[in-house]
Amino acid sequence: MSEFCTLFDKIWTSHVVDRSKGGTCLLYIDRHLVHEVTSPQAFEGLRDAGRTVRRADAALAVPDHNVPTTDRAEGIDDPESRLQVDTLMRNCEEFGIRCFTMGDLRQGIVHIIGPEQGFTLPGMTIVCGDSHTSTHGAFGALAFGIGTSEVEHVLATQTLFQTPAKNMRITVDGELGPGVTAKDVILAIIGKIGTAGGTGHVIEYAGSAIAGMSMEERMTVCNMSIEAGARAGLIAPDKTTFDYLSGRPLAPKGAVWEQAVAHWRTLPSDEGAHYHCEENLDAAGIAPQVSWGTSPEQVAPITGTVPDPAAQSNPAHREAVERALDYMGLAPGARLTEVAIDHVFIGSCTNGRIEDLRAAAALAEGRKVAATITAMVVPGSGLVKEQAEEEGLDRVFLEAGFQWHEPGCSMCLAMNADKLEPKERCASTSNRNFEGRQGRGGRTHLMSPQMAVAAAVSGHLCDVREMA
Amino acid sequence: MEKFTTLTGIAAPLAMENVDTDMIIPKQFLKTIKRTGLGAGLFYEHRFDEQGEEIADFVLNRALYNGAKILVTGGNFGCGSSREHAPWALLDFGIRCIIAPSFADIFHNNCFKNGILPVTLPREDVDRLMEGAERGANTTLTVDLEAQTITGASSDGGDGGSISFHIDPFNKQCLLEGHDDIALTLKREDKIAGFEAGQKQDQPWQWTGQTQEGGT
Numbered sequence A: 001m002s003e004f005c006t007l008f009d010k011i012w013t014s015h016v017v018d019r020s021k022g023g024t025c026l027l028y029i030d031r032h033l034v035h036e037v038t039s040p041q042a043f044e045g046l047r048d049a050g051r052t053v054r055r056a057d058a059a060l061a062v063p064d065h066n067v068p069t070t071d072r073a074e075g076i077d078d079p080e081s082r083l084q085v086d087t088l089m090r091n092c093e094e095f096g097i098r099c100f101t102m103g104d105l106r107q108g109i110v111h112i113i114g115p116e117q118g119f120t121l122p123g124m125t126i127v128c129g130d131s132h133t134s135t136h137g138a139f140g141a142l143a144f145g146i147g148t149s150e151v152e153h154v155l156a157t158q159t160l161f162q163t164p165a166k167n168m169r170i171t172v173d174g175e176l177g178p179g180v181t182a183k184d185v186i187l188a189i190i191g192k193i194g195t196a197g198g199t200g201h202v203i204e205y206a207g208s209a210i211a212g213m214s215m216e217e218r219m220t221v222c223n224m225s226i227e228a229g230a231r232a233g234l235i236a237p238d239k240t241t242f243d244y245l246s247g248r249p250l251a252p253k254g255a256v257w258e259q260a261v262a263h264w265r266t267l268p269s270d271e272g273a274h275y276h277c278e279e280n281l282d283a284a285g286i287a288p289q290v291s292w293g294t295s296p297e298q299v300a301p302i303t304g305t306v307p308d309p310a311a312q313s314n315p316a317h318r319e320a321v322e323r324a325l326d327y328m329g330l331a332p333g334a335r336l337t338e339v340a341i342d343h344v345f346i347g348s349c350t351n352g353r354i355e356d357l358r359a360a361a362a363l364a365e366g367r368k369v370a371a372t373i374t375a376m377v378v379p380g381s382g383l384v385k386e387q388a389e390e391e392g393l394d395r396v397f398l399e400a401g402f403q404w405h406e407p408g409c410s411m412c413l414a415m416n417a418d419k420l421e422p423k424e425r426c427a428s429t430s431n432r433n434f435e436g437r438q439g440r441g442g443r444t445h446l447m448s449p450q451m452a453v454a455a456a457v458s459g460h461l462c463d464v465r466e467m468a
Numbered sequence B: 001m002e003k004f005t006t007l008t009g010i011a012a013p014l015a016m017e018n019v020d021t022d023m024i025i026p027k028q029f030l031k032t033i034k035r036t037g038l039g040a041g042l043f044y045e046h047r048f049d050e051q052g053e054e055i056a057d058f059v060l061n062r063a064l065y066n067g068a069k070i071l072v073t074g075g076n077f078g079c080g081s082s083r084e085h086a087p088w089a090l091l092d093f094g095i096r097c098i099i100a101p102s103f104a105d106i107f108h109n110n111c112f113k114n115g116i117l118p119v120t121l122p123r124e125d126v127d128r129l130m131e132g133a134e135r136g137a138n139t140t141l142t143v144d145l146e147a148q149t150i151t152g153a154s155s156d157g158g159d160g161g162s163i164s165f166h167i168d169p170f171n172k173q174c175l176l177e178g179h180d181d182i183a184l185t186l187k188r189e190d191k192i193a194g195f196e197a198g199q200k201q202d203q204p205w206q207w208t209g210q211t212q213e214g215g216t
């Protein structure tokens, strides 16, 4: 390695416990987030082998994917969902892991509660059996999703075997236009580099537009690193990061805090550090984005049109576009702003934080959801919900005709009762527009919370800049 | 984990790019708390229609490929979620080897933990294997992990040829020996403990912040 290191290099080298032949390293894992879907088999594996959890204090668990977002008092209706959530609670009790259960105000989407509690800190290695663990990279932590076998491995050993990733830097300079958000930035990036563009790499987001973002916006960007194929996303920790973390329940306090901050200041990439790959975007050139297909790279500015497969020179691309349009029920060449929708979903680990709800409410205030539309707002956590209610955002949404829900993953992946019917079309602030993601046959258009409100009000995809 | 040494079997062609894990195993099958029995949900929305009837022309439903042990497919296979239910479903169906121009990282890792060999080959090689598999001739392949080769035993009597592939030596070893990763790691207990002692010294906030709340 050269004498100049990237943020990724620094975190990686400071966590290597052992090296194996071929470059695979045994990496120490500082924090482990656990949810109900990807953990039961891991705990079962531990029990079967008579193993214990090495560091219960380094783990935090929460049920989020399966939980109902209405009528919580009645418990979980679906017996399989209930069993999975109960299993998580039983496992956590047995192995001594802290778990925010459904009745806990702190319960929420796993990637929202980690930062919220100050469990996520700069310079750490953080894992979770969930691909959107990349979210935590916004704090300058190396955070990545793992499978269930690896969840078991971390529980038993607090380490993982990993091969080093390559460094990629995406620089976004300049100022975002009005109505253009962090979501539009990351969608534009994925549109540019593709869903395999980051494979094998950790993406560091840099540039003045990124530095100017709040922590919540940075989380939105890092969240979708996985949609760009990257192992993780990273943003250098700075004052914005420290201000966000200071005073959080699990963040260090007093003299230890000072010591931590001094260390965190040494983490940003050295000038002259080497990147295997670089991309640049001009913030001013990014328009509000909306996806039209069934892969997050199938995205366009809202001012654009549905692409024509016939115009694709590469046969594999042509086939992919044809297939996507067929599934999405869209005609080539149609204006995106003419696409009528049935549902609006505001929430998820991409856009379910307080700033997202504030921005959405500001636009919804004094307006009405179109009569043809079912629109729901699902806060990312109980604390986000509480904060929003303190600010009166719930009333704004309800008056405008949105439903106001309990926290959870909800219609982001439709494992609970919130789902689309076949051919229903949804304007969604989540991160995946895969076939069937929001319900079998359901059609998802990804966009920012502001764009989702604009769609809810107008009844079709709509340029938020025209609502001012 | 079952060892992987050599595998001879039918290769099924799935000519699709960006096959995501939602497609491999849809969410309704993620509610299980077991690793087994997921084969029934493999590619569910492609194998079965809304009434639950088999879709006859989906590749894995065709008689020729229904016992396939190898899948030949497009780039970025396994993108999307980290769900290990995807390799569990493939394994339960009988697939032990997947050949593609590229794989998504987490899925790639998950394969090795389950005795599945993901083989990355240049697109031309994948195209050639795909074409062979589609023709229905040359559909039986032998994958030799030790030698790192794929050999086609052509059913029409022709020479299927041999292709070599690259694999990370650590992953190769693990598959060949069918290692229990955790047992392997626990042997390095002294190194892990040593690391922890050093970190406690240098980065105390990693160890104190956690407990200040009093651990609910």
Ligand code: SF4
Pocket (backbone or CB within 6 Å): A064, A065, A109, A110, A111, A130, A132, A348, A349, A350, A408, A409, A412, A413, A430, A431
């Ligand atoms: S909100 Fe969606 S993407 Fe995020 S953790 Fe939940 S299911 Fe996954």
